[in-house]
Amino acid sequence: MELQHSSTSDGPGWPSARVPAEVFWVIASYLPDRKDVGAMRLVNREFNTKVIGYFMKQLVISFGPEQSMKFAKDAGLSSMSSAFDMAESVMKTYLFRSFASHIQHLGLALKLGESELASPDVHDFEEIEIRNGKAYRRFVSPVKPRTQPETPLEKVLTALENFQGVFRLLSAATNVQELALSCAGGLGYLQGPDVNPLQPPGRLPIFSKQNAVQMTEDTSIQIMYDKPYKLEVMERKLAAAGIEPADIQGKIAKLLEFEGMTLKELTYERRARAPLPLSRFQGKVTRPRAFNHKFRLQPDQLTVSQMWYINQHLTAENALVQSFILTMLDNSTAFTNLTKLNLARIPSFHLDSLCRDDFWDSLPQVKDVALGVIPDWRSVQPEGPYVMSARQVYPTDAIPKVFELLEKYIGKRPNIERLHFEWHCGGELAAGLAHRDCHILPAPFIKQHRMVIDSRQENLLILPYITHLSLKNCWFAPNVFYRVMDAMSEHGLESLELETVSLSGPPILRDTMRDADPNVFQVDVPANHGNSGEPAYSIRAGHFLSWSAILDALAPVQTISDAIYNLINPSSNFRIKKGYKIQRLVFKSCGYVTVPDERFISSRRFDHPRRSRDESGADLRPLLQKNEKKLRAMEQFLQVSTDRHLAQIAHLIDPAEEAAMKRVYGFQTGWDGVYDEATINAAKRDGALFPGLGRYSGTIERVPDVVAEDDDEQLDYKIFTLPFEQGYDDTVGLNILLGNLERSYMYLHHG
Structure with a gap:
C-alpha cells in the first residue's frame, strides 16, 4: 500500500503524524536484528520517536x-x-x-x-x-x-x-x-x-x-x-596528589631511594x-x-x-x-x-x-x-x-x-x-581452549549428587506440574535420564527440549556386571526393498541405555525397534505403546560425554582414537600441536578441578546408531544449519576441529493419525533399571580415584 499525502502537505516527504506507533512496532518485529531497528530510527524525527518505544x-x-x-x-x-x-x-x-x-x-x-x-x-x-x-x-x-x-x-x-x-x-x-x-x-x-x-x-x-x-x-x-599493577596504582595516587605527569617517575625513584627498595620489590x-x-x-x-x-x-x-x-x-x-x-x-x-x-x-x-x-x-x-x-x-x-x-x-x-x-x-x-x-560452566559453547567441551556438570535431578547412577525414586527430582521442560549444557547417567523423563511423562510432561545435553556411558556395578555390550538386532535391507528404489542399508537396534534405546521408550512416533520388527515381520504392524502425555522432543547438539569417575560408569563405547584428518584428507596434526603448545604456555595459570563428575564431550558416535537415528527420526549430525557461522568459527578457534562431530539434532513430534495412544495391540515397553535402584557404596576406590586426579594436576600431598 502506498501512503498518500494530504492536500495540506507542503510537498513530497513523509506524511507526518499519520501512522500510529503500533504500526512501527509491527514492522520492527519483523526485522532480524536490533541494529536494523536502530537504522529505522535514523529516517527522521517521527521514526525515532515512535521506534524508540519498540526498543x-x-x-x-x-x-x-x-x-x-x-x-x-x-x-x-x-x-x-x-x-x-x-x-x-x-x-x-x-x-x-x-x-x-x-x-x-x-x-x-x-x-x-x-x-x-x-x-x-x-x-x-x-x-x-x-x-x-x-x-x-x-x-x-x-x-x-x-x-x-x-x-x-x-x-x-x-x-x-x-x-x-x-x-x-x-x-x-x-x-x-x-x-x-x-x-x-x-x-x-x-x-x-x-x-x-x-x-x-x-x-x-x-x-x-x-x-x-x-x-x-x-x-x-x-x-x-x-x-x-601496583606501579599503575602508585602513579594514579601521585597524579591525584597533584604531581605533574612528567614528574611522577622522578618521585617514584626518590621514594625507592628513600625506602631502600627496588621497583620489583615495591610493585610485588x-x-x-x-x-x-x-x-x-x-x-x-x-x-x-x-x-x-x-x-x-x-x-x-x-x-x-x-x-x-x-x-x-x-x-x-x-x-x-x-x-x-x-x-x-x-x-x-x-x-x-x-x-x-x-x-x-x-x-x-x-x-x-x-x-x-x-x-x-x-x-x-x-x-x-x-x-x-x-x-x-x-x-x-x-x-x-x-x-x-x-x-x-x-x-x-x-x-x-x-x-x-x-x-x-x-x-x-x-x-x-x-x-x-x-x-553456565564449560560445555560445547564455552569459550577457551581449556574450557570448551569440558567441565560439564550433571543435571541437578539427583538428590545425593555423588550418587550419579542411583536411579531410586527417592534420589530423583520429579517435577509433577511441569508440562514443558528445557535443559541446556548438562549430562545424565542414562538410567537416571530415563527414569526422570519416564516419571515426568506420566505426570504430564508434554514437551522436552534439550540443547547440548549428553548421556554418560552405561552405568555399571563392576562386581556383578561384565563391561561389555551384548549383541543387538540388526537388519540388512537389500536394495530396492519393497520396490522403494532405495539402495541397500542396515538398521541396528540401540545398545542398552544408549540414546536410541531410550528413545524407543520415550519417542511418541515409530521408533527404531518398531522399524526393525516390522522389517523382520512385514505383515505385522508392531508398535511400542505410547501411553505418555509427551508429544514433542527437540534435540540440539546432543550426544555423549566421558566422566573421570569410571568406577560406576563404563567408557567402553568411547574407546576410539581421535580423528587426525578432515574430510578433504588434510592433516590436522599441525593445528592440534599448535593448540597444545598455546595451552601449555598458560595452563599453569588457569583453574583446574579434581571434581570427579565434571564431564567432557565425547565427539564420537556409533556409526550404526547415527545411521538409525537419521533414517528413523530424521536427525542430523554436526552443526551446519544448527548454529550460525560465527558460533562454528569460534568453536574452531578453540580447537574444536569438527564442531558438532558426534552430536545430533532434530525434532520428534507425535502425529495423532499415525500413533494412537489407546491402541490396545501396542506393546508396553520399559527399560530394566532395577540393578541401579538398590543403592551402592560410592566410597569404594574413591581415595585412589581422587589421588590419581590430584597427581595428574601436580597437587603436592604432604605426608
Whole structure:
C-alpha cells in the first residue's frame, strides 16, 4: 500500500503524524536484528520517536561500576559523588518516564568483568603523602576513617543497599511480562589469559538465546601488561596528589631511594594457589606456584587485591538479589501481567536467598521460570583486617542447592508449568581452549549428587506440574535420564527440549556386571526393498541405555525397534505403546560425554582414537600441536578441578546408531544449519576441529493419525533399571580415584 499525502502537505516527504506507533512496532518485529531497528530510527524525527518505544519493550539495566559511572558522567554528576543510584537515575530519564508502561521485558544485571578484576579498583592499606616536594607512603589502618573517596564498586554497593531505587524502578514497570536477574561474580570459572577473540568475555545477553560470538576478532582484549599493577596504582595516587605527569617517575625513584627498595620489590603482589576443597583436606594442598608477571589475571593465582574485589562484588550482588526479592514481596500486586521469571545467571553462592516460600508465593501468576546457574569454583574468606584467602570448591557441590530450589520451591507450585535450566560452566559453547567441551556438570535431578547412577525414586527430582521442560549444557547417567523423563511423562510432561545435553556411558556395578555390550538386532535391507528404489542399508537396534534405546521408550512416533520388527515381520504392524502425555522432543547438539569417575560408569563405547584428518584428507596434526603448545604456555595459570563428575564431550558416535537415528527420526549430525557461522568459527578457534562431530539434532513430534495412544495391540515397553535402584557404596576406590586426579594436576600431598 502506498501512503498518500494530504492536500495540506507542503510537498513530497513523509506524511507526518499519520501512522500510529503500533504500526512501527509491527514492522520492527519483523526485522532480524536490533541494529536494523536502530537504522529505522535514523529516517527522521517521527521514526525515532515512535521506534524508540519498540526498543523500550525490552530493557536491561546494568549496575556494574563501569556502566554506572558512565551513566553518572552523562547525567552530569561529579565522579566524586557518592550519592549516585543507577536505578533512580534511570527513572528520571525522559525515555523511562515516557515509555515505562511499554516495557514488557525488564532485566537487572551486575557482572564482574575479567578486565575489571585484572586491575581491581580497591582501597589498599597505604596512602601517598607529599611533604616538602617528596613522596612518602603512609600506612592506613582499616579500622580508621579513610581520606580516599569511595571506589566505583563501593558507590554501586551503597546505592543497592539503599534498596529504594530498585524498588521504585521495578514498581514503575506496571505492564512487564518478564522480569530477569543476572549476576555474575568471580566465584565461577574465570578464563584469564585463555581468551577467544571471536567469543570475548564481556556482558552476555539476558533475553536472547544467542551466544556472545562475533564474526570479527575483538582486538581490544588485553591479557598481558608490561607495567605492574601496583606501579599503575602508585602513579594514579601521585597524579591525584597533584604531581605533574612528567614528574611522577622522578618521585617514584626518590621514594625507592628513600625506602631502600627496588621497583620489583615495591610493585610485588603476593599470589597464592587456592588449596583443594576442605571436604577433601583440612590442610592446604596446592599445586606448585607459577610465575609470569605479565598476566595480571591468573585465575588459579589471584592477588590479595583481586580476592578483596571479588568479596566486595559478592556483597553488591547480594544487595541486588535481596532488592529484587524484597520488591516482589512488598509490591507483588503491581506485577499483574508478569508471567515469566528469568533468573538468567545467578552464582550458586546466592541460591539460598531464593529458597523462600514467601518469595515464590508472591508470584502466583508466573507460569514460566528460567534458571541459569554459575557453579562456584572457589570461596573467598577474610581472615582478618589485612588478609584474604581463597579455597577451591567442587563445582558439582552446587547441585544440592539447585535440587532444593527446584524440588521444594519451584517444582511444588501448580502455576509454574514451564521450566528452563542450564549450567553456565564449560560445555560445547564455552569459550577457551581449556574450557570448551569440558567441565560439564550433571543435571541437578539427583538428590545425593555423588550418587550419579542411583536411579531410586527417592534420589530423583520429579517435577509433577511441569508440562514443558528445557535443559541446556548438562549430562545424565542414562538410567537416571530415563527414569526422570519416564516419571515426568506420566505426570504430564508434554514437551522436552534439550540443547547440548549428553548421556554418560552405561552405568555399571563392576562386581556383578561384565563391561561389555551384548549383541543387538540388526537388519540388512537389500536394495530396492519393497520396490522403494532405495539402495541397500542396515538398521541396528540401540545398545542398552544408549540414546536410541531410550528413545524407543520415550519417542511418541515409530521408533527404531518398531522399524526393525516390522522389517523382520512385514505383515505385522508392531508398535511400542505410547501411553505418555509427551508429544514433542527437540534435540540440539546432543550426544555423549566421558566422566573421570569410571568406577560406576563404563567408557567402553568411547574407546576410539581421535580423528587426525578432515574430510578433504588434510592433516590436522599441525593445528592440534599448535593448540597444545598455546595451552601449555598458560595452563599453569588457569583453574583446574579434581571434581570427579565434571564431564567432557565425547565427539564420537556409533556409526550404526547415527545411521538409525537419521533414517528413523530424521536427525542430523554436526552443526551446519544448527548454529550460525560465527558460533562454528569460534568453536574452531578453540580447537574444536569438527564442531558438532558426534552430536545430533532434530525434532520428534507425535502425529495423532499415525500413533494412537489407546491402541490396545501396542506393546508396553520399559527399560530394566532395577540393578541401579538398590543403592551402592560410592566410597569404594574413591581415595585412589581422587589421588590419581590430584597427581595428574601436580597437587603436592604432604605426608
